[in-house]
Amino acid sequence: NQNGVAQKKFKTFSSYKRDDQFPSRVKDLIVVVDVKASTIVLPIMGRPVPFHINTIKNASKSDEGDFAYLRINFLSPGQGVGRKDDQPFQDPSAHFVRSLTLRSKDADRMQDIAQQITDLRKNAVRREQEKKQLED
Amino acid sequence: MESFEGIHLDLSKHPGKCRIAESGLGWKPSSGGDTFTLDGSDIDGAQWSRAARGYELKIFSRKSGVIQLDGFDQEEFDRVSKVFKLFYGINLESKEHALRGWNWGRGEFGKAELAFNVQNRPAFEIPYSEISNTNLAGKNEVAVEFSLPGGGSETGTNGHLGEARSKGRKAGAARDQLVEMRLYVPGTATKKEQDEEGEDKSVE
Numbered sequence: 374n375q376n377g378v379a380q381k382k383f384k385t386f387s388s389y390k391r392d393d394q395f396p397s398r399v400k401d402l403i404v405v406v407d408v409k410a411s412t413i414v415l416p417i418m419g420r421p422v423p424f425h426i427n428t429i430k431n432a433s434k435s436d437e438g439d440f441a442y443l444r445i446n447f448l449s450p451g452q453g454v455g456r457k458d459d460q461p462f463q464d465p466s467a468h469f470v471r472s473l474t475l476r477s478k479d480a481d482r483m484q485d486i487a488q489q490i491t492d493l494r495k496n497a498v499r500r501e502q503e504k505k506q507l508e509d
Numbered sequence: 510m511e512s513f514e515g516i517h518l519d520l521s522k523h524p525g526k527c528r529i530a531e532s533g534l535g536w537k538p539s540s541g542g543d544t545f546t547l548d549g550s551d552i553d554g555a556q557w558s559r560a561a562r563g564y565e566l567k568i569f570s571r572k573s574g575v576i577q578l579d580g581f582d583q584e585e586f587d588r589v590s591k592v593f594k595l596f597y598g599i600n601l602e603s604k605e606h607a608l609r610g611w612n613w614g615r616g617e618f619g620k621a622e623l624a625f626n627v628q629n630r631p632a633f634e635i636p637y638s639e640i641s642n643t644n645l646a647g648k649n650e651v652a653v654e655f656s657l658p659g660g661g662s663e664t665g666t667n668g669h670l671g672e673a674r675s676k677g678r679k680a681g682a683a684r685d686q687l688v689e690m691r692l693y694v695p696g697t698a699t700k701k702e703q704d705e706e707g708e709d710k711s712v713e
Binding site: 386387388389390391392394399400401402403404410412415416417418419420421422423424425428442443447448449450451464465466467468469470471472473474475476477479483 | 520558559560561562563565577579605606608609610611612613614615616625632633634635636639648649650657679682683684685686687688689690691692693694695
């Protein structure tokens with residue numbers, strides 16, 4: 374079934390179509406979980422940068438000194454885990470954001486965000502599995 | 510001369526007033542303090558795009574790197590664009606960013622910043638001045654660390670010192686601050702990998 378895997382088509386997805394679709398809270402330069410768009414919006418140098426839940430592998434929160442750290446790992450090549458059908462690996466020259474780490478003094482909110490990402494990820498995986506079962 | 514209220518300089522926590530005159534550009538914090546000025550002849554290029562806080566005027570300067578002014582209204586584009594053309598002979602380029610939410614694309618090294626492009630549109634840009642360190646974290650993996658203030662107290666995060674422009678501390682101005690980014694960069698031929706390493710090192 375190697376050919377079957379290789380030929381599997383990449384299903385496209387998109388967070389937003391227009392820049393007025395961002396949640397208004399992005400103006401506070403904070404991480405925003407937009408459940409409706411299945412997207413996490415991260416502040417990167419003053420820009421709201423969306424990452425669709427389908428690109429995310431996992432998220433975790435840890436504490437160090439005065440700060441809480443939120444680490445988001447993304448799906449990318451060479452990680453050993455499956456899910457190759459989720460990524461356009463047919464473009465061998467693509468670069469990937471593999472992980473992003475943010476810190477904040479707001480430990481509770483960071484914990485909450487990590488949990489929300491985990492839940493969103495779980496739901497996305499479940500929906501995918503249900504769809505696959507229907508296709509079979 | 511044109512004047513704009515509620516503008517943040519390099520992501521400063523508190524806003525100020527931005528003035529654009531024939532001789533150059535100035536930003537004065539609303540709460541008082543030193544005024545940042547930029548000579549008109551130092552402006553090399555300018556971009557307009559959607560930011561987290563309203564719209565952003567990004568200036569590529571010859572001597573001071575990337576200068577970010579955000580908090581503009583969308584409708585102010587015409588006024589800014591007009592004076593940039595008139596005073597400095599600079600076209601204000603309206604730049605649309607990638608909104609797809611993909612984590613793959615292409616990292617491209619520009620003159621003043623590293624852009625991560627998704628389908629030929631930048632998803633985000635990192636001014637080189639914000640990068641404190643880069644290293645090869647693994648096979649095909651580049652780790653980029655950002656300049657951040659020690660206790661989160663040297664920039665706009667606590668308000669009282671944040672009004673003056675603090676060079677290389679843009680990442681520290683956000684409530685949630687970017688600490689590290691890891692990129693997967695494919696490289697098959699050994700020669701090519703070395704080229705990419707060289708490129709990455711030039712960022713430091």
